[in-house]
Amino acid sequence: MAAFQPHMGVDYATMRNEVRGPGRHDAVSRLSPYLRRRLVTEPEVIGAAIAAHGAEPSAKFIQEVLWRGYFKGWLERRPQVWTAYATGLKADLAALSDDPNLTARLAAAETGETGLACFDAWAQELTCTGYLHNHARMWFASIWIFTLGLPWRLGADFFYRHLLDGDPASNTCSWRWVAGLHTRGKPYEARAWNIAQFTGGRFAPLEEDLAQDITGLMDEEPEGLPEVQPLRPVTAPKTGVPTAVLLTEEDCSVGPADLAALDIRVAARLRSSALRSPRPVSAAISAFEEGALADTAMRAAIDTEKRDAGSPEALADWVHAAGASQIALPYVTVGPLADWTAQARPALEARGITVAEWQRDWDALVWPYATAGFFKVKKRLPDILHAAGLT
Template sequence: MDGILSFSPSREAALRRLAEFLPDARRYAADRNFVRPGHPNISRLSPWVQKRLLLEAEIVAAARDRWSFESVEKFVQEVYWRTYWKGWLEHRPEAWSRWVDAVPRLRDSLSAERRSTLEAALAGRTGIAGFDDWARELVTTGYLHNHARMWFASIWIFTLKLPWELGAAFFYEHLLDGDVASNTLSWRWVAGLQTPGKTYVARADNIAHYTDGRHVPQTSQLAGAAFAITEPALPKVVPWAEDSLATRSAEGRAGLWLHPEDLAVERGELAGERFAVINASWPKLMAKKAGWSEAVTTWTQAALRDGASRAAAHFGAEVSSESSDDLAASLVDWARAHQLSRIVAFRPFVGPWLVEAQAVESALAQAGIALTWGRRAWDIRLFPHASRGYFPFWEKVRSAG
């Protein structure tokens, strides 16, 4: 088991970890691929960034303030990978919905032999050095190093010949940074679906080298080559492009709906708004629908409470945080009880919170209560460039300085 990790679900803990990591950011490019106990050579910021307890813009600014761009370029580039995946999925949301549909279907249709392979993989009982440790590390700590995620996904798909969708579900269940875009699209990338014809095949010597010899699988245990996985082309849609706040009516009493896709509301785009009240309710069926473990659910709920208490202090507004059977209906009741004419929220990204948001949107419309979606300038600026490969995306970022 790799060292003890601490991910306290608060913005304060995120800022502490960022400050601790910054002196090492310059060594990131050279060391990032080594998987070492406690993961000292990477930022380990992902659980906080995923909830936007810490903003991508804050991380990039902190790294660039401390070091020259050249010395932290690799690190900055990785932060932008997150934005790229999120923007890419906004263009092709079906990559997510197909995965959601496939998981129960594949689980139900596995042969007895595949099922026993799946059970061994989930329990870390395959006998493949490294793989078994990572399966247990994921469940115990809620985190895996990027390189271990790549090796694990590759062995899952090409050696164990299990459906990539079920591996993505295992990750999404247990990762504290579980992110619909980064997770689904990274699994698709390893499987060769994301960049057609380009797969990722884990090699025993590479694992042995980058784990400093702690995990040495036998070459004969691992698939030597990938096989082709294909799918019908994904339809492409035009994602949202503009800031609806720019065209909002500022009239009437407004309430803020806070959800775990953006928990630093007191910073940036919505910080200057006036909110009479805040709603940070938790939909009771959310964890079950999304497929989260108890640890992920508890962490996310605690993060939501942290975001709510900062928002309450910033806006001087009272917070409602019920556990609700029907979030959309409870937001309507809450808006009526507080005589709100308008609810404002950051628009969730493609994924389970967007499904909730769409139900909220139609319930509020029926009740005649206005809803304004806030969007981060970062997303508005960058998502439109994330419709093709990462290279043209990064070129746009670089050329904008």
């Protein structure tokens, strides 16, 4: 963050769309794997931008950071969209066994052997480095869906299994946005001139290599978007109750302040990245998660053991065996870990164990506005920044 701080103002506003290639993405922050896990938080990076440049000159950077909170809040308000993705993905994967042609085309796309040079390079960059520039993600997803005609959920799953910053909200909503499902009827069209311009001519596909006159995938969801749900209530951890603490990669900003008043009987670092997909998740993601959790435990200054998010029922046995009647963890947003903890709840409740969560102020400030398009949240940005003490 400190290294990128001088570039959060006018440099970012003017150059952020340039895709300079692996190892050269210095027009953007590459903070996403850390922001996604809250090893660094949104208020911290926004505060750094304002301190170095002022709010107005760093407006573009601040707005991009706000997109993360917007997508998080949007999926919290429409959890059915995640459930439909997870169910649909299983069906897409099952359908592969009856379709050798689709299986072969999918394999070619994932290994970067389609013959379309830009797309193949990005597939390989993703699997080798765990990162892709935002503009490349947009082009890649558009080509996957509209030029190669591959199912969008398989593309989202490919990203989620390889992106170090893989996030159920940003990833699912962004793929839906490219497909024309998020901003309905407005799919993102990858254009040859745009690729050539913003890759500095490293790639120069022909217009006819790419799908022309695309329409979105609205037929997949003829009924439109589901109703907005109320945000789910949050129970804060209680003091004076024997407690088990669970650290997860959802939020590594847990610190001594969260833990000070609790009667901690046992604590664990929960390894959950394998839950991202029914298919294998990259080893780099698991290694990053392990490092993030170890760092969190060190900063929180508590003894922790390692646990895998295996059988959800075993969680209740672990808490009970430690003599705890409350489990405290940072708020788990909609996604695979929330599905897993939901499965664990009946066994926890049967043993009289309550689940308590820390919710971050930033989320409580942003999510209430994340009910429709990004503009609605962006309009409230001055109030959000003020309420967060950043202006």
